Amino acid sequence: MDELKLVEQEMLEPDPGRCKPVDGAIAHLVRSGGKRVRPRVTLLVCRLLGTDCQRVISLAAAVETLHTATLVHDDIIDGALVRRGVPTLNASWTPGATILTGDYLFARAADLAARTGDVAVMRLFAQTLMTICNGELHQLLADRRQPIDRSEYLRRIYAKTGALFVLAAKAPGMLAAAGNKVLGHLQTFGCELGIAFQIADDLLDFVGSESQVGKPLGSDLAQGLVTLPVICFLEQHPGDERILTALQGASKTEHVPVALEAIRNSEAIEKTRDEALQHVTLAREALLNLPDNRFRQALLDLADRSVQRQL
């Protein structure tokens, strides 16, 4: 998709006020940018609705820059030294410079969103970032003695991933002045795709290969992070000591491999897969209400592919 190159170009647009090392850091962050699922969604929705794609390039760049900014801060908060197989910014920079580069990227993302000239899009953009921060704060400040349940998990992954996919899918509809019905379908598509995407990502921490995940398996468990495979397992084996010890134990690292193995060998893996696929189905169904053209087909394929890698 040629437009994806234009999106990257806009993300890399020089800023004369920026100092050299930050230029380099941003180029590094943008170039090691992964699969670009979110801006692809934005561009395809725009095409599907048959509208002018000029402003949508800025919008897609805003969405992906916002995503990048949140990753920069996530990595410093988690102390992650590697992402997608390449060193994180905080691996070589001071915390201060890393925090400020993330802040700068939030500002850039807001500026890119403002280039759309659409006030409603800019409000949705701001509210999406509020939702993401609130979700992370809930997770960080939660009482970890009681593992979260399925509904709390869904709330968290909606905030973590679903909300930004909603922005990616709905905002181009807003630029296209689509009606409320269409916007509703785009919202459902983004929400369900984002949730499916995050469930599949969470599953990878159990069944992926380290090279694929880019970090050791069981990292979520080791951090005390309860994801859907854990919830499914605990639903079948309430109060299982191996899992609770791994999640809460002070000397977590010894207990993590035991818990990891127990979950890998259980039905929890299959149940998690099913649940991800159910959300993909809901995303697909929402799309089927929209005009039938090759861009809709591309979005249906993207929805399938986005979880396939993991499932």
Add this chain to the structure above:
Amino acid sequence: MDELKLVEQEMLEPDPGRCKPVDGAIAHLVRSGGKRVRPRVTLLVCRLLGTDCQRVISLAAAVETLHTATLVHDDIIDGALVRRGVPTLNASWTPGATILTGDYLFARAADLAARTGDVAVMRLFAQTLMTICNGELHQLLADRRQPIDRSEYLRRIYAKTGALFVLAAKAPGMLAAAGNKVLGHLQTFGCELGIAFQIADDLLDFVGSESQVGKPLGSDLAQGLVTLPVICFLEQHPGDERILTALQGASKTEHVPVALEAIRNSEAIEKTRDEALQHVTLAREALLNLPDNRFRQALLDLADRSVQRQL
């Protein structure tokens, strides 16, 4: 000013997505909020131009929330435990929770700015945050072996303080659909007032009382931060070893009192005062091009007062 209460109310507006401890933190941050110089400027400019002050409440709340967000991140970067005599957020919270609360406040500020419904204001808002971050990154990543000169100092304090004062003064003019000439005067007013304000603040680190500054005198020196009193002193005493040692020495703390005393007893203090007052004069002159009414007088008084405390 009653409208200032409305601004605070909008800053404190509940968000059902937020978790309880963050509600408390934000209430604490907003309530310990200092003199509110920036939102006062925004409200007074709006009144001066005789326009409807409905949207300007959101704008003033956006400006002050943006200011608050930058302080939250500044304090964690500097490791500051006290601001305005009260404990900072990072004094009691983890770095992760502090970073995310700052991010949330950036998002809130963007949402408040979006409530103005004015795309140009929202772009200026985003670009102001870019300028602030760029300025801080320049300062953080600079080579400290060579003290900065006067022009670099002015560039930095423009980014640190001037840019946000420009937003505070110019954006209400944009909401009022003022012409380019008026916007130019508002921009000059904001810029010069912000610079005067920051010079006066930097001077306090040398001549204030600890209770007034809320931190030990000489803190900037101890951090290797070169401000105008240092620059004026070095212009008179090039290469003075006491100053250079305090700024660069590994065992800074012993050398700071010596350097502090040398600068306090020099003409650098008077020269810095003069320079702050020159910028106040430029700010006043810009205002004198605008309609003569009691709100203009209030802004002239505010400009005088904003540096008086320190001078």
